[in-house]
Amino acid sequence: MTIKRFEFNMFPVNCYVLSDETGEAAVIDAGCYYPNEQQRLKQYIIENQLTVKHLLNTHLHLDHVFGNPFMLREFNLRAEASREDEFLLDRLPAQCHAFGFPPNEAPVPLGGYIADGDIIRFGNTGLKAIHVPGHSPGGIVYYDEAHQCAFSGDVLFRGSVGRADLEGGDFGELMDGIVTKLFTLPDDTVVYPGHGDSTTIGREKIDNPYFR
Secondary structure, three states: EEEEEEOOOOOEEEEEEEEOOOEEEEEEOOOOOOOOHHHHHHHHHOOOHHHHEEEOOOOOOOHOOHHHHHHHHHHHOOOEEEEEHHHHHHHHHHHHHHOOOOOOOOOOOOOEEEEOEEEEEEEEEEEEEEEEOOOOOOOOEEEEEOOOEEEOOOOOEEEEEEEOOOOOHHHHHHHHHHHHHOOOOOOOEEEEEEEOOOEEEEHHHHHHHHHH
């Protein structure tokens, strides 16, 4: 599987394009606020002749969904995410204004819901949805067992964890979910977070200060 990471600059946030030998692909967290960022994402997809089958959100905080209207317009894809986070789409304008900038576009409705244990397929690849609430009520980690990697959104970072002081957050749920659902994955599982550099499950079990 090929993993292409884009770092978009508003917060900044990581967006991932996953593709395999079939040419089918999935985009995770299209957080592209600016038109030039949107064009970078589009150019990569077109130049690599990818057929994007899924637009996935790990959660629906503003910085992870800026590009959803663009992906609908350009590729006829509506995002899929947890139903438990859907209320955050209505809060997007207020979230933007709280941070001191306008929304780039009005949010668009989800195209489907993802629940714990669901398998999202494209080409020969399958991503398992692991529900880890706490940063947001509907936080989803996408786990590819065959390629030993996970896309953790804002649940788990290199040396840190997601904040739990936003609407619907719960620090106890977040920590319990990381320990019981993520730290039970193989230690060599590579973790690709929503912000910052990648890490591994084994590294975070040893070095993450939240778990010492």
